[in-house]
Every structure is written in C-alpha cells, then in structure tokens.
Amino acid sequence: MVPEIYYLVLSAILFTMGALGVLARRNALIIFMSVELMLNAANLAFVSFANTYQQLNGQIIVFFVIAVAAAEVAVGLALIVAIFKSKHSIDVDQMSSLKG
C-alpha cells in the first residue's frame, strides 16, 4: 500500500507544473492543456482521499469534475477557434484589445 502522502505530493507537483504552464506559456492551447493538467492533479488528490477514508464521495466529485471539464473544453476550444478567426493568432499577448 502506497502512503497517501506520496499521492498528495505527486498531485501537488503536477498542479504546480500546470500552474507554471499557465503562467509561462503564451500559446492559448498550451495554457488550456495546463489547466487540464491542474484539474487532473486535483482529481488525483480526491481519489487518494476517497481511498484513504473509504468514502465514495471523492470518486463522485471526480466524476463530476470530468463531466464539467468536457463541457469546459468544448466551449473553450470554440472560443479559441473564434479568436483565431478574427486575430489569426492564438498568442494570448495578441488578445489585448477590448474591441473586435
């Protein structure tokens, strides 16, 4: 049995790497993927807690997080496509103007 703290440390490492990706990269798609990585790190912590305390709630939360992530990706990628159509770039530095 692997101690719970190992999973939490791994989850923290993955979350931090996702946060670093959001902060350091300028490609909107990579930023979006980093957000997904952060969601996964949180999910890993939830499932780890569910295993430790033998409670099902953690797994159910993860189920809902996955469903919401699917919805979020659909809308987010549609937004990126719409931005690319008007700006011909997905560099987040280019999205600096408020009009069109």
Added chain:
Amino acid sequence: MTVDLILFLILALVAVATAAGMLFSRNAVYSALFLVLNFASIAVFYLLLGAPFIAMAQITVYAGAIMVLFLFVIMLLGAEQLAPIKVLPWQRPLAIGLAAVLVAETAYLLILRAKPAADIIPPAETVNTLGELQRLGMALFNQYLLPFEVTSILLLVAMVGAIVLTKREKGERE
C-alpha cells in the same frame, strides 16, 4: 519496497516527465500527445487507488474525447508551431517565481501542517469494495441525483454554446 511502491514510483516518474514534456515542447501536437500519456498514467493511479470506474472514465473522456478535440483544433488552426511574436522579458522569471511560491505553499501545507487525521477513522474493511460500480451507481442516482441532472443540462448548454460560438453569422464578411 513493495511492488505497489515500485509501480507508484515508475508511474510518478512517467507522469512528471510527460507533464514536463507537455510544458516545454515547442510543437503543440507533441504537447497534446505528452498530455495523453500523462492522463493514461493518472488512470493507472486510479486503478491502484481502487477506482476502476474513474480510471475508465479518465481514459475515455480525457485521453479519448478531450484530447482528440484538442488535436483536432490544433490541426484545424495549423497552430503546431507558432513563432514567438514578441516576448515579454519579465514574464518567464515572474512565472517561475510565482510557481516557486506555489511550491513553497504546498510544501508548507503538506509537510508542516500535515497531521494524521485521527478523528476520521477509516472503516476496517478487509475487502476493498470502494470502487464497485454498483455502489457508485447507487450513490450517483440516489444521493447525487440532482447534481447528475444539472451536469446533463451543463453539457447541453456547452454543446449549444460551442455551436453558437463557431457559427458564422448571417451576412458576416469573410
């Protein structure tokens, strides 16, 4: 060193390495493929933690549907390799500094504040029935019925929203 621990360490190495590969690869397609590998390794963690349903959902929804959507958009936009247009000189050091702050915070929480939760005593089950699909389904459709239904509405709204956002307006110039 048990087999579980060895498996955990190998998978953790894969997960962290693929996350780093996702962060640092120049080509967005490589990033997406690294992330698929990362999601697959996390699915194996779910199996180790006794959550086979979540593991399968992770593979089908994340590694399957979501990443295919990502790859589709990357290739649709032809955004595999975007040349850096104008680099903000202070962005990368600032990002690394903020990430270091986050590392310090999590390390503080995990190491200094971590105390064994003695007030929540896990039931002494000999057989781990946590991941059984029947229990999950019963909980999902009894205790969590309302959130489940709201999720279906959310997915519908997201679908309509994606269509509206990418639809070309009537009379819009190209």
